[in-house]
Amino acid sequence: MAATADSVRNGVDSTQLYGTLDAIKGDPSIAKFQFRAQNRWIDGSHNRTTIRDFYAANQEDTSRIEDFVLDAGEPAILLGTDTGPNPAEYLLHALAACLTTSLVYVAAARGVHLTEVESTLEGDMDVQGALGLSDDFRNGFEHIRVSFRVKGDAPEEKLREVVARAQQRSAVFDMVRNGVPVTVEAATA
Amino acid sequence: MAATADSVRNGVDSTQLYGTLDAIKGDPSIAKFQFRAQNRWIDGSHNRTTIRDFYAANQEDTSRIEDFVLDAGEPAILLGTDTGPNPAEYLLHALAACLTTSLVYVAAARGVHLTEVESTLEGDMDVQGALGLSDDFRNGFEHIRVSFRVKGDAPEEKLREVVARAQQRSAVFDMVRNGVPVTVEAATA
Numbered sequence: 522m523a524a525t526a527d528s529v530r531n532g533v534d535s536t537q538l539y540g541t542l543d544a545i546k547g548d549p550s551i552a553k554f555q556f557r558a559q560n561r562w563i564d565g566s567h568n569r570t571t572i573r574d575f576y577a578a579n580q581e582d583t584s585r586i587e588d589f590v591l592d593a594g595e596p597a598i599l600l601g602t603d604t605g606p607n608p609a610e611y612l613l614h615a616l617a618a619c620l621t622t623s624l625v626y627v628a629a630a631r632g633v634h635l636t637e638v639e640s641t642l643e644g645d646m647d648v649q650g651a652l653g654l655s656d657d658f659r660n661g662f663e664h665i666r667v668s669f670r671v672k673g674d675a676p677e678e679k680l681r682e683v684v685a686r687a688q689q690r691s692a693v694f695d696m697v698r699n700g701v702p703v704t705v706e707a708a709t710a
Numbered sequence: 711m712a713a714t715a716d717s718v719r720n721g722v723d724s725t726q727l728y729g730t731l732d733a734i735k736g737d738p739s740i741a742k743f744q745f746r747a748q749n750r751w752i753d754g755s756h757n758r759t760t761i762r763d764f765y766a767a768n769q770e771d772t773s774r775i776e777d778f779v780l781d782a783g784e785p786a787i788l789l790g791t792d793t794g795p796n797p798a799e800y801l802l803h804a805l806a807a808c809l810t811t812s813l814v815y816v817a818a819a820r821g822v823h824l825t826e827v828e829s830t831l832e833g834d835m836d837v838q839g840a841l842g843l844s845d846d847f848r849n850g851f852e853h854i855r856v857s858f859r860v861k862g863d864a865p866e867e868k869l870r871e872v873v874a875r876a877q878q879r880s881a882v883f884d885m886v887r888n889g890v891p892v893t894v895e896a897a898t899a
Contacts, residue, residue, distance in 0.1 A: 532754025533789055541789070545843055552838045556799050556851075560806035562827035565721025568810045570803040572795045577787050584786050589795045591780075593807035597773050598766050600722055600730070600815070606761045606778045608808030608882045610745050614759040615804055617749035618782035619797030620894070621757045623840075626789070638751035644890075649741045651812075651881045654734055661885035662745075669896040680898040688894055692840045693797045696850035700889035701833075705809070705877055707858040709869040 533629035551578040566594050566601035599648075609662065612697065613642040619693030620667065627686045633679060637672040665697070722818035740767040755783050755790035788837075798851065801886065802831040808882035809856065816875045822868060826861040854886070 528536035545552045555576040562568045572589040575582050593608055595601025606614070617640050628635050644665045650658035671680050688694055717725035734741045744765040751757045761778040764771050782797055784790025795803070806829050817824050833854045839847035860869050877883055 532756070537789055541787075542841060542843060545838060545841065549838060549844075552836050552841075552843070552847075554835045554837055556796070556802060556833050556835065558799060558802035558806050558831045560803070560810055560829045560831070562810050562814060562824070565814065566811045567721070568807055568814075568827075570806055572799050572803065575785070575799075577785075582785060582787060585792055589799075591795070591800075591803050591807075593803070593811070595811065596764070596766075596771060598730075598771060600726055603774055606780070607745070608804045608811060608880075609885075610747060610761045610764075610778075611780075611800060611804035611807060612882050612885060613745060613747035614749070614761065614780050614782070615797045615800035616892070617747055617759055618757050618780075618800060621749055621751050622755045622782070622784065622797060625751060625754065625757075635751070638757075640749045642747045642749070644745050646743045646745065646881065647741050648743055649734060649738060650884075651879050652731060652734065652741075653879055654731060654741070655738075658741075659884055659888075660879055661881045661888070662890050665890055665892045667892060667894040669894065671896055671898050677898045681896060684894070684896040684898075690840050690842055690849055691797075692835065692850045693801050694892065695839075695848055696798075696801060697885060698889050698892050699848075699850070700887050701851050701854055703805070703854045703856060703883065703887050705856045705858065705873070707860055707870060707873040709860050709866045709873075 530629040530632065531625045531635050533626055535629050538626065538630060553579075563604070566599070566607075567604035568593050609644060609646065613644055613665070615693045616665065616667070616697050617642050619691045620669075620687055623691040623694075624671070624683055624687035627690065628673065628683045631679070631683065633673050633675040633683055635671065635673040637670065639670045641668045642666065719818040719821065720814045720824050722815055724818050727815065727819060742768075752793070755788070755796075756793035757782050798833060798835065802833055802854070804882045805854065805856070805886050806831050808880045809876055812880040812883075813860070813872055813876035816879065817862065817872045820868070820872065822862050822864040822872055824860065824862040826859065828859045830857045831855065
């Protein structure tokens, strides 16, 4: 179906959204995705990731017309020159972006028009862990706090339901909260 | 101590690195960091994170002279317009960047001169989970594979040790593999 003005809520075409869900119900094999990133060290804490291709709907997706390029770095206190956000900050961004997108899509599906979604994230870390100085501290954040401010045309109770449902469906929230098996291999020749 | 040509390896000043470690040993309170991200929804799957301030060494760090701004999005097949990498891709980037930085710092501390560090990451996801179509699939990646290519002036065995140690010390690797407690609160008024 073509989009109609009425089917687009929060910038999401709910007709297309339900069409996608129906297509997957008809052929679940199209739901298998693979996302990728290629990273290259530049110097010191400066490294760069290139993102473009991915696999979806039983084929390589070629719809993206250019690469996304992301630079990482560290601030001076962590021996860098601020060539980009640091990796832990990128993780906070990934979490914020995923919760927000989930929230916006859930709201669109439920007929809620949003006017504002903002969030602030904080992650606490004692760097004695990552620096190898003490086993009393983990390497990563001990805790992450996410504070949302959400406004829209629905009653508070429904907005809270949307926030709760977004957490239940967010890919990055699942990964950050529950962890993911990671395999690392290296070629050194 | 001032940096000397000899103390800088892989763009990391190992004199400064050991100075930081000594300073933390002398006063562990300076090891408490807090990183932050502020996100704002733009439209549809497009949202934007601003990163700048953080807390470290018992004070607000004000050394960064400008904000980092990161745009997220989704490809067409996930109802977006490619306004940026998607959140799960940002998570892969965070993981690649952190493993690479850890690897470079460990190599610097151990006197290994690196000439090349590249990595490719792949994450497999069945979107029936995140789309709420099936409880048989989690929302996030089922598995992440990281493939490194590392070259330097050390024997293969020592390079492999550096890769292994980088995993033991990486903040984002710890978080992605083991998970982090996340608290989400929302103001809807």
